[in-house]
Amino acid sequence: MDEVREFFYKIFMAENWPARWHCGKWSDFHGWLYIFSNLAIWLAYFAIPVALFYFLKKREDDIPFKKVFWLFILFILACGTTHLCDAILFYYPAYRFSALILFLTALISWITIFSLLKVLPEAIGIKSPAQLEAIIKERTNEQELLSENLSQQNVKLQNFADITTHNLRSPASNLVGLIHLYKKESNEEKKALYIQKFEEASIHLMDTLNDLYEVVKINKQNNIKKERLDFETVLKSVVNEISTKIENKKGKVTWDFSACKEIEYSKIYLDSIFLNFLTNALQYSSPERPPVIHFTSIVKEGRAVLTCEDNGLGIDMKKYSDKIFRLHKTFHKNPDARGVGLFITKTQIENMGGSISVESEVNVGSKFIVVF
Amino acid sequence: MEKRKVLIVDDNQITCLILSEILEKYQLDITCFNEAESALEYLQKESNNLNALPEIIFLDINLPAMDGWDFLNEFIELNTQIAKRINIYLISSSNSDTDMEKALTYSIVKGYLVKPLIEEDIVRIL
Secondary structure: OHHHHHHHHOOOOOOOOOOHHHOOOOOHHHHHHHHHHHHHHHHHHHHHHHHHHHHHHHOOOOOOOHHHHHHHHHHHHHHHHHHHHHHHOOOOOOHHHHHHHHHHHHHHHHHHHHHHHHHHHHHHHOOOHHHHHHHHHHHHHHHHHHHHHHHHHHHHHHHHHHHHHHHHHHHHHHHHHHHHHHHHOOOHHHHHHHHHHHHHHHHHHHHHHHHHHHHHHHHHOOOOOOEEEEHHHHHHHHHHHOHHHHHHOOOEEEEEOOOOOEEEEOHHHHHHHHHHHHHHHHHOOOOOOOOEEEEEEEEEOOEEEEEEEEOOOOOOHHHHOOOOOOOOOOOOOOOOOOOOHHHHHHHHHHHOOOEEEEEEEOOOEEEEEEEO | OOOEEEEEEOOOHHHHHHHHHHHHOOOEEEEEEOOHHHHHHHHHHOOOOHHHOOOEEEEEOOOOOOOHHHHHHHHHHHOHHHHHHOEEEEEEOOOOHHHHHHHHOOOOEEEEEEOOOOHHHHHHHO
16 A cells, blocks of 8 residues: 555656666667657647547537547547657656556556447447448338329329219219209109109219229229139130120130230139120120120230230220220210220229220220230 | 201210200200210201201210310311301310310300209300
């Protein structure tokens, strides 16, 4: 204890040792090289904490591991001081003070090391700007996709709202019109006619509501059950279902599914697609020739593509290309035509992420192309 | 005195009936077409017979196949002399702003009627 007390008591005293210049044999060059280098290191070691301090102040809010930064500042300052002491010893041999500075430096160094080890795993986990950029890019892409999806949904909703408004307003306004007529009419015969028409308009309104409900049902189904389906098997069962209709028209249904035999799809939807194409082709067949409906499937750019070709009346594409898949849009003077089938088919295909298009020539036939 | 001629082009038979019933009270000669194509054919055929041409056409915008706009475009091409004589009133079940604005771009279109069609509105036109 006495030694310790003496150490601190005489901390700045230098009387027990000769100045370093006189301890051993130093040439001028050797001594000054030693002193100059130590002073240069000390200055540099003092400049580094200033730079670090400036950095800390500037990035005060978002810099991680602030404590470690402060420890580094202290550590470098302490190291610098040991070099300063080393230079001073050449003139003033306060070896006790020098030893104390060395001890403090050692202490700070170890505290810094432990702090550093503690934060190391977390520090390793910090993303580099390049990594962050990649993450941001990925997230931006996800966001863009999401926003694109949302705007598509929005357009779909808007379209549906337009369709609903139009298709419901039409029969509903007829009901209002008929009521107006009825109220002003005194002739019983006329009144009976209006009531009859009122009934027809009500049925039409109900049909429209049912059609729209079908579409809502399709759009509501997000996770439609998919299964491996054999094109030929599904088509055959649909053909079987409407065989009387086909026979009545003396129609012929052929197919070639050799290039793409199967598909992972919803059974109900594929049934509906085949059924709509078939009934459509039969309904709009040419009176001049029996209907021939040919189905083909291929794989194009990794996706299954189904085509349905007929030799029917065809559609004037120059005039009606943008209207074919609209609800209640019919193109021929056919009393059964309600303009629902293709609209439903399109909704189903799009709901599964696919698309439908048509090529057609008047009096030659139509070709519907489904990309699944 | 010869009756004034009115043409109705609407695929909805009930709308045609309602309009005809209203117009009949005013001693008008009414002809209904359920498709724009047949109405155009008729106008084309009668283009030289000015007396057979209608004074007013009530035209539904939403028609099967050729719609009201297609009809208007072809009608303008048909014969400018006829176009000048005839007043066209568009009828629609929707009061869509875009349709109304589009209607304004056609000088031959004299009005835009939103269904339900009631006598009071129709009388104002006659």
